[in-house]
Amino acid sequence: MKLEIKGLTKAYGKKQALKGLNITLTEGVYGFLGPNGAGKSTFMNILTGNLQATSGQILYDEEDIVKLGRNFRGILGYMPQQQALYPNFSATGFLSYVAALRDMKKSRAKERIPKVLSQVGLSDVAEEKICSFSGGMKQRLLIAQAVLDEPKILVLDEPTAGLDPKQRIAIRNLISEISAGKIVIIATHVVTDVESVANRILLIREGEMLADSTREELNASLSGHVWELQVPEEQLERVVGREDYLIGNISREGKILFVRVISDKEPDDYVFMSVRPGLEDVYLYYFKE
Known part of the structure; x- marks a missing residue:
């Protein structure tokens, strides 16, 4: 068939x-x-x-x-x-x-x-x-x-x-x-x-x-392109406004926000770690939304 x-x-x-x-x-x-x-x-x-x-x-x-x-x-x-x-x-x-x-x-x-x-x-x-x-x-x-x-x-x-x-x-x-x-x-x-x-x-x-x-x-095609940043709440707008970041999930622990970003470049600020990509990350990356 x-x-x-x-x-x-x-x-x-x-x-x-x-x-x-x-x-x-x-x-x-x-x-x-x-x-x-x-x-x-x-x-x-x-x-x-x-x-x-x-x-x-x-x-x-x-x-x-x-x-x-x-x-x-x-x-x-x-x-x-x-x-x-x-x-x-x-x-x-x-x-x-x-x-x-x-x-x-x-x-x-x-x-x-x-x-x-x-x-x-x-x-x-x-x-x-x-x-x-x-x-x-x-x-x-x-x-x-x-x-x-x-x-x-x-x-x-x-x-x-x-x-x-x-x-x-x-x-x-x-x-x-x-x-x-x-x-x-x-x-x-x-x-x-x-x-x-x-x-x-x-x-x-x-x-x-x-x-x-x-x-x-x-x-796997997005391996090395997905990151989690630890961002002080007063600086969130700065991260969201970056053109080289696609923003996924945002979660909070006290006054620190954990921001999932998709980017072709390793982040150059804040504490960050590489995370495993998921299909939602793929969707954001391909469709930019």
């Missing part, structure tokens, strides 16, 4: 949303990480058939997905960012509706719906109206509809948007559980969404791929 993106571009007038993406994906979980406006959603809308590319192509096992048409959509599961749900439907009713849209046989839908509701932990509210669901429950229902027909490719757009930390962890664990045997693409700007579940991290900015690597390799 292989998904190849070759020279993919998308233009909106003079604006280039995608600038010649080239990626090869096989079985595994991929984190598409980038700020809002980076091109993540544009790419996913092309992959799911909601947008037409300006140039380039996407191949699934050497065949163009545009030519595959309905056959490709049959192996694709998509969880949109927006919770476009019908509030007066029950969870079972909504999944039955999705099954009908996907032309699933009634016998298969009847078999699959209880299974996916169990997978996402919604069996006990299967007949309750969606309007009574919490944000986390709605996100789990969106995942349920995406995996209803056992897709080979699963696309998740900001799967934990608007959720509290406990719900985020639950959704990430669920993604890990359902990812076996699939190509899973998670598009997000939230580092923690992909840090623990993605096999590979793809960094995208302004329609261009900046990096395609493992988390460990990306972190």
Whole structure:
């Protein structure tokens, strides 16, 4: 199973949303990480058939997905960012509706719906109206509809948007559980969404791929660039104002602040120590935000 993106571009007038993406994906979980406006959603809308590319192509096992048409959509599961749900439907009713849209046989839908509701932990509210669901429950229902027909490719757009930390962890664990045997693409700007579940991290900015690597390799690439400074509180503004520092975390012990900075040069003031880079440091370094 292989998904190849070759020279993919998308233009909106003079604006280039995608600038010649080239990626090869096989079985595994991929984190598409980038700020809002980076091109993540544009790419996913092309992959799911909601947008037409300006140039380039996407191949699934050497065949163009545009030519595959309905056959490709049959192996694709998509969880949109927006919770476009019908509030007066029950969870079972909504999944039955999705099954009908996907032309699933009634016998298969009847078999699959209880299974996916169990997978996402919604069996006990299967007949309750969606309007009574919490944000986390709605996100789990969106995942349920995406995996209803056992897709080979699963696309998740900001799967934990608007959720509290406990719900985020639950959704990430669920993604890990359902990812076996699939190509899973998670598009997000939230580092923690992909840090623990993605096999590979793809960094995208302004329609261009900046990096395609493992988390460990990306972190290692910043070795010797991340520092913790001990800064008197009255001098914090001086440190924050330096153009050669990207500021990460700031913590306090009494009147001393511990400031995590990313810099291409070793600090030349204050007491400091080199610290191990993390994916949040990588994000700051590549996207400067």
